[in-house]
Structures are given as C-alpha cells and as structure tokens.
Amino acid sequence: MTYDHFFSAALARLREERRYRVFADLERIAGRFPHATWHSPDGPRPLAIWCSNDYLGISQHPPRPASPRHPKTTTAMSSSTIS
Secondary structure (H helix, E strand, O other), rough: OOOOHHHHHHHHHHHHHHOOOOOEEEEEEEEOOOEEEEEEEEEEEEEEEEOOOOOOHHHHHHHHHOEEEEOOOOEEEEEEEEO
16 A cells, blocks of 8 residues: 555645745855845845844854864755745
8 A cells, every 4th residue: 555645635725724844055155144145046145134043143253163073164054934
C-alpha cells in the first residue's frame, strides 16, 4: 500500500489553508549585519533581516574568538519564511 495520495491530499489542504511553510533562500553576509540577499524566484534582491535571534549582531562582534565552533566566514546561513 502506498501513501502518496494521502500525503498529496494533506499537503494540498495545508496549501489551501496557507499553512504550508515555504523557506526563503537567504544569504546573510558576514560583517554586513543586518544586510542579506534573498534569492527569490525573480532573481536576487537585497533586504535587511531584523527578526533573527541575532538582532543585536553579537555573532559578528570583532572580539568573538575564532574557534571550530565560530570559524571566520564570509557568509552565514539562515532560514526564514515568505508569506
């Protein structure tokens, strides 16, 4: 027995109710808080992200120690939803 029809119907209901979560493809730029790039279906667009857990920009504070847990990078990863 396959459950494809069951899951397809459940996903269709979520989409109809506008409760289906769609993740935005965001590129956070290290050192440029709160600026980021949204890779939208219409192409890349600049934006500011103020609703993350790092709204004070502490993760990019210069005295942050370089360690395997906090490597020096040029981009950061994030996930958000677009309604």
